[in-house]
Amino acid sequence: MKTLDIASAVIGEGAKDGGCKYGASALLKSGMVQSLARAGRSVQTLAAVTADPMSARDRMDVVARFSREHAETVLRAVRGGRQLLVLGGDHSCAIGTWSGAAQALALKGRLGLIWVDAHLDAHTPQTSESQAPHGMPLAALLGHGSAAFTEIFGWSGKLNPENVVVIGVRSYEPAERALLEALGVRIIYMEEVARRGFAPCFAEAKAAVTSGCAAWGVSFDVDGLDPEEAPATGTPVDNGIPLDQAMAALSLCRDDPRFIALEIAEYNPLKDFGGKTARAVHALAVAGLGLGVPVPAEDLVS
Numbered sequence: 001m002k003t004l005d006i007a008s009a010v011i012g013e014g015a016k017d018g019g020c021k022y023g024a025s026a027l028l029k030s031g032m033v034q035s036l037a038r039a040g041r042s043v044q045t046l047a048a049v050t051a052d053p054m055s056a057r058d059r060m061d062v063v064a065r066f067s068r069e070h071a072e073t074v075l076r077a078v079r080g081g082r083q084l085l086v087l088g089g090d091h092s093c094a095i096g097t098w099s100g101a102a103q104a105l106a107l108k109g110r111l112g113l114i115w116v117d118a119h120l121d122a123h124t125p126q127t128s129e130s131q132a133p134h135g136m137p138l139a140a141l142l143g144h145g146s147a148a149f150t151e152i153f154g155w156s157g158k159l160n161p162e163n164v165v166v167i168g169v170r171s172y173e174p175a176e177r178a179l180l181e182a183l184g185v186r187i188i189y190m191e192e193v194a195r196r197g198f199a200p201c202f203a204e205a206k207a208a209v210t211s212g213c214a215a216w217g218v219s220f221d222v223d224g225l226d227p228e229e230a231p232a233t234g235t236p237v238d239n240g241i242p243l244d245q246a247m248a249a250l251s252l253c254r255d256d257p258r259f260i261a262l263e264i265a266e267y268n269p270l271k272d273f274g275g276k277t278a279r280a281v282h283a284l285a286v287a288g289l290g291l292g293v294p295v296p297a298e299d300l301v302s
């Protein structure tokens with residue numbers, strides 16, 4: 001089994017509520033390394049990459065500078081043959097995470113990605129009402145939006161639309177839906193998740209993102225979960241994914257040598273009274289990256 005690297009993406013400037021800047025350190029402090037060690041993994045914690053507003057022109061520039069540095073960290077880990085857990089940080093950290101992963105794979109083949117989220121995060125600066133960069137990462141990875149986000153490592157289109165599936169969506173603006181539909185990205189809205197169960201949807205997504213790809217990963221926004229079970233996040237939306245279903249689904253990532261990274265974003269410890277959401281995040285990480293008994297296949301039938 002590969003060594004697991006934990007990368008801390010210390011950024012909240014991409015969100016309106018910046019409290020998730022403290023997410024990675026709070027998760028480490030609450031014993032994430034120990035949770036994964038108990039689940040059989042040997043873990044190495046990388047030096048945190050921290051967004052620095054004082055050296056930037058504006059919010060977009062903070063995210064752009066952070067993304068370049070974070071992408072280098074991810075590139076080194078993936079090139080070194082290590083599996084990665086990325087702890088956010090607001091979801092703009094995905095720009096650096098998956099740009100680094102795509103760059104590491106460039107000579108081997110494509111990268112597949114499952115994006116679990118209540119939102120589509122597929123705005124460009126032209127379409128975003130809020131102008132919040134954390135609403136833009138998926139568009140950027142598909143090659144749309146600010147060049148500072150799309151052109152990391154000098155090339156754009158880190159993801160191909162046919163190798164991306166978005167699951168859990170229940171809050172979005174029309175323009176971002178239109179972009180993803182025009183590109184042909186498969187979107188599994190929350191109604192479909194509620195009808196079929198999350199694990200069968202995730203299994204379908206896994207088949208799509210692994211076919212023809214050299215490697216794949218999961219970007220999991222904590223707001224994809226039901227806010228009853230994971231309230232500590234900046235933009236919660238009711239009626240989300242049940243935690244037990246998310247854990248069952250993520251166990252499909254285990255033991256797959258092509259599964260290179262799990263990213264968990266938008267956890268805001270400043271709202272996490274009692275630590276309920278931290279426990280949910282630990283459970284997700286262990287489900288996706290731990291060793292041990294996998295979920296029986298019958299639980300995954302549509």
Ligand SMILES: NC(=[NH2+])NCCC[C@H](N)C(=O)O
Pocket residue numbers: 090091092119120121123128129130131132134135136171172173221223234235266
């Ligand atoms: N990663 C997130 N929590 N994104 C929320 C985005 C919300 C909204 N669509 C916006 O662009 O402002």
